[in-house]
Amino acid sequence: MHLVAALLVAMSLAMPAGAQGWATSWAASVQGPYPTGNPSAQPDQRFAFPDAARGASDQTLRLVLRPSLWGKEVRLRFSNAFGTRPVTLDGVQIGLQLGGATLVPGSNQPVRFAGRDSLTLPPGESAWSDPVTLAFVPETGAGTMQGRKLAVSLHVVGESGPMTWHAKALQTSYATPPGAGSLGHEEGEGAFSFTTTSWFFLDALDVRAPAGTPVVLCFGDSITDGTASTLNGDDRWPDVLNRRLVARFGNRAAVVNAGIGGNQVAGPAEYSPQRHFPGGPAAGQRLERDVLSLSGVTTVIWLEGINDFSRNGNASVETVQAAMRDTVARIRAGLPGVRVIGATLTSALSTEGQPHGFREQDEKRRALNDFIRHGSLFDAVIDFDAATLDSATGGIRPEMVPDSTTGGPGDRLHPNRAGYLAMGHSIDIGALLPGLR
Numbered sequence: 259m260h261l262v263a264a265l266l267v268a269m270s271l272a273m274p275a276g277a278q279g280w281a282t283s284w285a286a287s288v289q290g291p292y293p294t295g296n297p298s299a300q301p302d303q304r305f306a307f308p309d310a311a312r313g314a315s316d317q318t319l320r321l322v323l324r325p326s327l328w329g330k331e332v333r334l335r336f337s338n339a340f341g342t343r344p345v346t347l348d349g350v351q352i353g354l355q356l357g358g359a360t361l362v363p364g365s366n367q368p369v370r371f372a373g374r375d376s377l378t379l380p381p382g383e384s385a386w387s388d389p390v391t392l393a394f395v396p397e398t399g400a401g402t403m404q405g406r407k408l409a410v411s412l413h414v415v416g417e418s419g420p421m422t423w424h425a426k427a428l429q430t431s432y433a434t435p436p437g438a439g440s441l442g443h444e445e446g447e448g449a450f451s452f453t454t455t456s457w458f459f460l461d462a463l464d465v466r467a468p469a470g471t472p473v474v475l476c477f478g479d480s481i482t483d484g485t486a487s488t489l490n491g492d493d494r495w496p497d498v499l500n501r502r503l504v505a506r507f508g509n510r511a512a513v514v515n516a517g518i519g520g521n522q523v524a525g526p527a528e529y530s531p532q533r534h535f536p537g538g539p540a541a542g543q544r545l546e547r548d549v550l551s552l553s554g555v556t557t558v559i560w561l562e563g564i565n566d567f568s569r570n571g572n573a574s575v576e577t578v579q580a581a582m583r584d585t586v587a588r589i590r591a592g593l594p595g596v597r598v599i600g601a602t603l604t605s606a607l608s609t610e611g612q613p614h615g616f617r618e619q620d621e622k623r624r625a626l627n628d629f630i631r632h633g634s635l636f637d638a639v640i641d642f643d644a645a646t647l648d649s650a651t652g653g654i655r656p657e658m659v660p661d662s663t664t665g666g667p668g669d670r671l672h673p674n675r676a677g678y679l680a681m682g683h684s685i686d687i688g689a690l691l692p693g694l695r
Contacts (some may be wrong), residue, residue, distance in 0.1 A: 276417070278467040279561065280553035282514050283327040284463040286424035286476075287548045289518045289538030291340045291531050292458070295425025296480065296519035299455050299489050300664050306433040313418035313435040314458070320411045320432045320450055322358050323462050324492060324498045327473075327512035328403040329465030330395040334369060334387045334410060337461045338379035339547065340422045340531045346510045347459065348376035349413035349440035350387070357433035358445035361409055365394045366445055369410075373684040381531075384461065384547070396428070399502035401509025410460055411442030421533060424457045426483045428663065430490055431457065455489065465512075466551045472511040472691050473554040474499070477541070481604060482517030486672035487660045493662065493675045495642075498682025504574050504676045506687060507694045514555075516548045518592035522565045523583040524573050537565060550592040553557060557690070558589055561642060567622040569613045574626045579633070586635055598634035599690075602627040602643040604677075608670035609652040615670060620652065638689070645684035646677050 289295055293310055307314060325332075334352070340346045359438035368389045371377040371660070377385055395403055433449035434441055441449045476482050476496040484494030500513035520537025529539035538544065541562060549558060563582075566573040586598050603623045603656030606616030631639050650657045660670040666672060673681065 261379065273611055275393070278466050279469040279471075280333070280464040281327060281467040281471045281473050281512050282462055282552040282554060283325040283329075283465045283512045284323050285514045285516055285548070286323075286427065286457040286517045287462050287518050287538070287544065288337050288422045288424055288461050290423070290534040291342075291420035292423045292456070294454075294486070294534045294536055295423065295538070296536050297425040297456050298428055298485055301453050301455070306435070306454065307421070308436065311420065313421045314414040315417045316411045316414065317436050317438050318433040318441040318449070319458055320409050321457050322355055322407050322409050322429055323457070323463065323632045324405070324407045324429075325463060325465065326514065327465055327467060327471065328395060328400040328509055329467050330397065331389050331391050331466035332442045333389050333464045334460060335384055335462035335464075336377060336379060336387070336412075336459050337384040337422050337563070338381055338459070338630060339384060339419055340534070341379070341381045342417070343419040344378050344380050345418045345459070346376060346378045346415040347412045348415055349411070349442045352376070352392070352443040352484060353409050353411075353445065353562060355409045359409070359450035361445040362394065363445055366443065367393065382487050387562060389466070399434060401504070404504050404509060408463070412459065413440035413442055420686050421458050423459075424461065424502070424518075425479065426485065427455050427457045428484050428487060428489055428494070430455060462552060467554075467683040471554060473514060473552070474511065474557045474559065474690070474695065475514045475516055475549060475555045476559050476561070477549060478517045478601075479521040479565055480517065480519035480672060481564070482515060482561055483519045484515075484517070484678070485519055485679050486663055486668060486674050487662050488662045488675050491662075491675070493678055495678040495681040498679055499685055499687070502682065502687055503691070507691070510555075511691060514540055514552065520565055521562060522571055522573070523562050523578050523585070525571055540581070542581060542588070545585060545588055549589060555593055555596060557597050557599065559599045559601055563626050564603050564606055564614070564619075564623060567619045570617075575622050575629070578626060579629050583635060597637040598641060599638045600630040601640040602630055604642050604646045604654050604673060606671040607651070640685055642681045642684065645680045646673055
């Protein structure tokens with residue numbers, strides 16, 4: 259971990275005083291064409307999107323997100339990664355959420371693209387907006403905005419076709435009915451009849467920040483994405499880590515969630531809009547989009563592998579280890595100086611006959627954890643297994659089992675709020691970012 263400190267200090271000394279750069283403050287790893295994926299607490303979407311093949315149709319989406327790092331100037335990235343036709347967005351606006359789909363009066367302002375009011379994304383492409391100065395963010399003390407949420411409104415011109423999305427937002431966003439037109443300029447909620455717990459087209463938010471600002475990217479599957487945490491509660495383990503960093507260092511570091519529910523390290527072998535899989539493309543297949551192309555990433559925490567060992571994945575330990583080695587090598591080659599931290603897999607042990615929870619899966623999990631702890635691949639290790647394991651049963655601790663999103667008994671795979679809280683507090687933040695004071 260002392261190498262992380264040396265890296266951050268060296269970076270800060272090398273930058274001219276007052277130098278600024280882009281730092282990713284929020285992300286939502288896109289995973290496929292709607293409705294392929296694993297949403298949580300999703301309302302019935304057939305009224306907002308009656309035909310998945312046609313997608314959104316002349317309607318406005320209002321997407322709600324919480325930045326982990328605040329700044330007065332931001333930019334947004336939009337993606338048509340899994341679309342099959344060009345999609346045109348216009349009437350894009352960004353404002354401060356008051357509550358529901360209502361904005362703080364006077365906070366809404368337009369977003370442009372190379373000076374234009376619209377953006378057309380060909381299939382497979384993404385694009386950044388022009389910088390936007392947020393009038394409601396104080397000139398000094400941007401950190402006073404911590405905990406507030408932005409609302410990004412966008413109008414889909416005509417029909418989008420298959421929509422690129424992130425299924426498991428665990429955050430309520432809003433949509434107008436099809437055919438309602440461009441309504442992103444409206445600050446009220448009256449036009450936004452429908453709700454969704456997913457994000458569409460929007461996949462990253464950058465803020466202008468002092469050069470070298472630490473950006474901690476959390477890479478993984480549903481346990482990073484936050485399955486079974488509190489809807490709208492921001493209780494995923496990366497959220498817990500972010501709040502701890504804010505409490506200790508103020509508005510000086512970003513924590514970005516790049517988890518996808520159902521994601522695997524080594525599979526599937528092929529992924530495309532025509533050949534899609536609920537867990538999205540394999541870690542290595544999405545690496546460029548979800549890690550390497552994001553702004554200012556200084557640290558990657560990688561928690562993944564349990565889905566590879568499920569009955570759906572059926573991968574060997576050796577296959578996952580090889581894919582991990584290759585992916586870590588690519589991260590280091592693509593982000594010189596980055597530190598890559600491995601996180602041990604939490605237990606899924608429960609009952610025989612399920613996709614997860616059988617003894618062979620747990621044997622593979624424990625073998626991969628030994629590799630993560632002792633294989634010399636990672637610069638450091640976070641032991642989430644130790645933070646959540648019930649030594650009496652070999653599963654996760656009983657208080658971490660009941661589902662926090664929808665209630666009920668839980669699935670013995672995904673920790674609830676109590677589990678994510680324990681995971682977030684198990685990280686030694688003094689060792690993670692010791693260069694900050």
